[in-house]
Amino acid sequence: MNLYGVKAIYQFEMARMRRTLMQSVLSPVISTCLYFVVFGSAIGSRMGDIDSISYGAYIIPGLVMLSLLMQSISNASFGIYMPKFSGTIYEVLSAPVSYIEIVLGYVGAATTKAVILGLIILATARLFVDYSILHPFWMFSFLVLTAVTFSLFGFIIGIWADGFEKLQIVPMMIVTPLVFLGGTFYSIDMLPEIWQTISLFNPVVYLISGFRWAFYGVSDVHVGISVGMTLVFLTACLTIVWWIFKTGYRLRS
């Protein structure tokens, strides 16, 4: 195991994140604050409780998930896309690092940052809403598991992308709608039956439902199914990453 190699990539990535601290921390924090002001306070004050949880508190897990997914994907995809774009990837390819070590470095750094950001947003939410966490251990586990999974997903996008548009299209066009339709702002039960069924094909439903269970003990789907679905997605991402390195897809000609 080339631990110095993993550490080098990890530190390189963390340094990059420190340089872009303002945009990577401040902007999600500001947009989360806006959500709380608009949905939590302004609209939320006129909404009834859902599952006997105040609306402001109800949307917290979903909002944290939203930032977590976006940050995981954009950090990891940027991290591997940039050296591909600038050509410095030659160094990683010519170094005595296994693909597991490369992934550990890049995905590990993206995960770290996404988790830190998730916790910052959770702390920010406290300024607006009083909430409690029923299962802190599970809450944190979900946070980490989701961050790992979507950092892997971002890593795949970063390797696949051959332009900046493609890099941004997946978070913008796919992840944002899935999160908004994934029960951030409502319970799936509130939808007409047909949409409830369709929602079950949205992987984000399971993430938010499981995450919310860790907070309040209520969920749209059973928490076991949530964990299971997340693990399925994680395995799928791992398989794709394994295939990428085996074939050298878009890395080695």
Next chain:
Amino acid sequence: MQPDISVKHLNKIYEGGFQALKDVNLEIYPGEIFALLGPNGAGKTTLISIICGIVNPGDGEVKAAGYDIRKQYRKARGSIGLVPQELNTDSFETVWDAVSFTRGLFGKPPKPSHIEKVLKDLSLWDKRNNRIMSLSGGMKRRVMIAKALSHEPRILFLDEPTAGVDVELRRDMWEMVRKLRENGTTIILTTHYIEEAEEMADRIGVIRQGQIILVEEKDRLMSKLGKKELRLQLQQKLDQVPGELTLEPIELSNDGWELVYTFDSQQQQAGVARLLRTLGDLEIEYRDLQTRESSLEDIFVGLVNEQSPQERSTE
């Protein structure tokens, strides 16, 4: 002696079907400076990239420092430093961080004293805290060399290291290569500047259209293929080459004021002596004489312009 680089029957077909390497065989020995010469598109970068792990190899066997580049890739790659042809550098990192990063990537524990030495040798010490994007092109190239040397490799690849660099950097680079050789580093360089190969290489390989067409010690290559020319400026004008000399490869030029004798380096002694004796016998006097040795460049141009066997047979 076990070679530091050993390539056996290596082929490479890129996606799309283009065959960039055809049955390449090559051995490079510890401590030697090997120059790979070849026109653009010959496959030099492809060969280097395969050895270094950047491009997938086709069939064939490749070993670096005695290790198979596929099965023992860690040990193989760990012994190699690479300065690629393209100027690809980080932007926002400082010189010090970028060079230290490479050392870590190659699995070596931090050693600031070594990084300091490398940066000083390459005149980068003053710039160590500068961001790479603020450096000039030449300085960026120095950073890439520093990165390649950061992990103390025993084999160093320089892919067209002096293409488009200023005179000062080229001189520094030659100096650096000499120093590294004294430490026993094996150096493989590709270049368009034939004078560079001529100046530094111990052995020279010529690659053309994906095939190695020649590998030879430089000195032997020079004497084997090199031609010499003896020019004699005459006291009196001649109308034609004297009958006694017509069997020799001799020509009259400069309106009859100059005799030009071309000979292979091997037969030089005998030929020149015989010619001068004959001229003495004929009482042809000369004011001055010069000899000129053909450079590696002349040899190289001759080689790559030569038709390949296939081309010849289809005519």
